[in-house]
Amino acid sequence: MSIGLATAISVFIGGMFFGIPIAWLFFGAPIIGLVTDGMNYTFISGTFYHALNSATVMAIAFFVYAGSLISDAGLADRIVRFSYALVGRIRGGMEVVGIVSSVFLGALTGSSVPCISALIPLLVPRLKKYGYEPKYTTALLCSSSFLGYLIPPSVPALIYCLLAQQSVTALFLSTVIPGLLLALGYAILNYFICPKYMNPALITEKIDDTPQSPAARIKEILASTWVALPALGCPAIILIGIYGGLCTPNEAGAIAVVYCLFIGFFVYRELTVKKFWSATFSSILSIGVITMLIGGGTVLARYLIRVGAAQQVANFMMGMFSSKVMILLAMNVFFLILGMFLDGTPILILGVPLILPLMQQLEMNLVHLGAIIIVNVGLGVVTPPFAMSIFVGSRLSGCSYAELVPIMMKFLIFVGIPILLLTTYIPALSCWLPTVLLGPQMVGPW
Numbered sequence: 001m002s003i004g005l006a007t008a009i010s011v012f013i014g015g016m017f018f019g020i021p022i023a024w025l026f027f028g029a030p031i032i033g034l035v036t037d038g039m040n041y042t043f044i045s046g047t048f049y050h051a052l053n054s055a056t057v058m059a060i061a062f063f064v065y066a067g068s069l070i071s072d073a074g075l076a077d078r079i080v081r082f083s084y085a086l087v088g089r090i091r092g093g094m095e096v097v098g099i100v101s102s103v104f105l106g107a108l109t110g111s112s113v114p115c116i117s118a119l120i121p122l123l124v125p126r127l128k129k130y131g132y133e134p135k136y137t138t139a140l141l142c143s144s145s146f147l148g149y150l151i152p153p154s155v156p157a158l159i160y161c162l163l164a165q166q167s168v169t170a171l172f173l174s175t176v177i178p179g180l181l182l183a184l185g186y187a188i189l190n191y192f193i194c195p196k197y198m199n200p201a202l203i204t205e206k207i208d209d210t211p212q213s214p215a216a217r218i219k220e221i222l223a224s225t226w227v228a229l230p231a232l233g234c235p236a237i238i239l240i241g242i243y244g245g246l247c248t249p250n251e252a253g254a255i256a257v258v259y260c261l262f263i264g265f266f267v268y269r270e271l272t273v274k275k276f277w278s279a280t281f282s283s284i285l286s287i288g289v290i291t292m293l294i295g296g297g298t299v300l301a302r303y304l305i306r307v308g309a310a311q312q313v314a315n316f317m318m319g320m321f322s323s324k325v326m327i328l329l330a331m332n333v334f335f336l337i338l339g340m341f342l343d344g345t346p347i348l349i350l351g352v353p354l355i356l357p358l359m360q361q362l363e364m365n366l367v368h369l370g371a372i373i374i375v376n377v378g379l380g381v382v383t384p385p386f387a388m389s390i391f392v393g394s395r396l397s398g399c400s401y402a403e404l405v406p407i408m409m410k411f412l413i414f415v416g417i418p419i420l421l422l423t424t425y426i427p428a429l430s431c432w433l434p435t436v437l438l439g440p441q442m443v444g445p446w
Contacts, residue, residue, distance in 0.1 A: 005307050008033030012300075022346050023289070026296025030303035039306075044299050051298035052291055055250045056162045061287045062253025063153050066260050067114050068279040068286070070105075070234070073264030073271040079104045082228035085221045092194035094130055095137065096187050098123050099144045103183050104232065106148025112344075112381050112389050116145045120396040129204045135399045136197035139407035142393040143416075144186055146378035149344070150179030153238055153256075156344055156377050158249070159294065160370045163301075163352040167367070168249045169242055170442050173434040174371040178423045182375075185415035193410065230263045290345060297349025304353060324362055328424050331355055332376060339380020343388055347377050365446040371430030375423050379416045382408055 012029040016022065027044075034041040051057075083100035090096065098119060105115045119141050127137045149156045152172035161168045225232075238256050241247040247255065264271025271279075321327045334355075338347045352373065359369050381389050384405050394401050423429050431446040 002037055002307060004033040004035075004037030004039070005309060007036045008303070016341070022342070023292040023296045026293065026300045026349070030300050033303060033307070037307075043302065047299050047302045048295040051162075051295045054162060055248065056158050056168065057291065057294065059153075059168070059248075059250035059253045060155055060158045060290060061283075062250060062257055063155055063158070064286050064290065065280070065283040066234070066253065066256040068283040069257065069260040069264060069271065069276075070114070070231075072275040072279045073260060073268060078224075078228040078231050078268075082224040082232075085224035090191075092190045094127050094132060095140055095190050095194055098127075098137065098141050099147075099183055099186050099190070102141065102144035102147050103151055103179070106145075106151045112145035112148055112378075113392055115148050116141060116389055116392050117396065120393055124397050128202050131198045131200055131203040132194070133197045133199050133202070134397055135403040136194070136407055138393045138397040138399050139404045140186070140190065140411070142387075142389040142404060143382050143408050143411040144183070145389045145393075146381040147179055147183055149374055149378040149381075150175040150182065151235075152176065153235070153249070153252070154374065155290075156348060156374050157370065159290075159345060159348045160352060160373060162294065163298075163348065164356060164366050164370065166370060167434075167438070167442050170367045170434040170438055171370045171374075172239075172242070173437060174367050174430040175374050176433055177429050178371060178375050178419055181422070181429070182415060182419050185419060186411055189411060189414055197407075230267045234259055234263070293345050293349055297346065301349070301353035309354070325425070327358070327362065328372075331358075332372070332420060332424060335373060335376035336379065336383065339376065339383045341386050342380070343386075344377040344381055347380055348373065365427060365431060365444050367434060367443050368427045368430050368446055372420070372424050375420050379412065379420060382412060382416070384408075 008029040011032050012025050015025040015028065020028075031041055031044070079101050083097040083104070084094075086100060101119055101123075102115055105118060106112075120138060123141065124134050124137045128134050148154070152175070154172060154175065157171040157175065158168060160166070161171050234256055237259060238252045241252045241255060242249055261271070261276075264276075321330060335347065335351055338351055342350070359366070381387060384390060384401075387408075390401060390404055390408065393399070394404060427446040431443055435443045435446075
């Protein structure tokens with residue numbers, strides 16, 4: 001390892017410790033490393049420009065904007081009613097409503113924070129009236145919030161495609177089955193543990209558990225579906241447009257923005273001018289942060305490739321472990337550790353360029369790799385000590401960090417980690433669906 005590389009790594013880690021914004025560390029660390037080694041750093045501006053001069057970055061911006069509009073347009077109430085009609089009457093069904101709602105809202109927003117922001121104020125007070133402790137409802141919603149990373153359209157999938165030069169449509173499909181398995185696993189675990197978090201002293205309303213006739217059930221589902229149909233139409237239009245070959249992902253993102261504006265203003269009529277400007281402003285801030293991270297992270301990745309760090313990592317891992325099974329396990333541990341301290345976008349930008357040379361040596365299918373990494377990034381959102389979902393959930397619900405973590409760890413250990421391992425070692429979970437729908441030429445051998 002050169003002196004410059006050691007200095008760059010020290011600056012990066014030390015800067016994070018002192019709270020310097022990571023986007024600036026992405027720029028600062030390689031510049032200091034290059035200067036220390038006396039290397040040319042004129043490539044930085046060109047690298048930054050070319051990293052952002054991409055249709056995929058445009059798609060990311062459109063989907064972020066659509067997600068912000070959706071969170072202010074009144075879709076959450078309709079999604080919750082629809083979810084309750086589907087699963088609300090089974091044991092622990094009121095909590096499963098939160099899981100199902102997270103899946104649908106995740107498909108609409110593609111992110112975890114808008115999902116939590118919409119569902120916690122909506123569900124925690126309501127479920128408390130039925131005896132569910134607020135800490136449990138909040139922990140379950142926080143644990144489910146990253147399902148939006150796995151249900152298309154997914155911003156992390158777009159970022160991975162930008163870094164690994166893979167098909168967006170194939171990556172969108174590769175995470176669907178792992179995402180649904182996670183939702184099912186959460187629902188099953190909730191079935192067994194939710195009675196522990198029922199407090200009769202909190203009950204102010206009784207759940208109507210009177211058996212309904214099949215006709216009444218069908219009528220309720222149809223009515224809730226009709227109300228939620230405009231909200232559910234957004235991901236349907238996006239996916240039909242992309243997979244039907246009608247539009248590119250960035251064009252689908254633009255259509256999603258226009259569709260959300262129409263639904264918010266003219267169908268649900270809950271998107272006011274004030275909310276519109278608020279969503280636009282928050283989107284500009286989010287897009288600005290993401291573009292700085294992508295541009296700066298690409299500069300750092302290019303520097304690491306120039307000095308041979310990525311190849312050194314590959315050689316180190318190949319020398320330490322003799323089997324592909326152990327290398328993939330070590331990769332998962334690496335990403336989970338990163339998830340304890342970094343948010344999803346920095347993990348992708350920092351981690352993907354480092355492990356790509358190693359995975360190419362192992363002849364790893366890069367669509368399969370993308371699914372593994374995105375599941376890892378999603379779990380990182382709910383992994384303490386630094387977990388954005390916990391911080392946001394705690395602030396919105398009033399529950400303490402210490403109350404949420406033990407419950408969330410149950411979902412992580414008994415569902416999250418097993419599904420991650422299944423996704424890692426059973427390529428069919430991520431590669432079968434895109435192969436069937438897009439053809440083996442788009443996915444490659446797995």
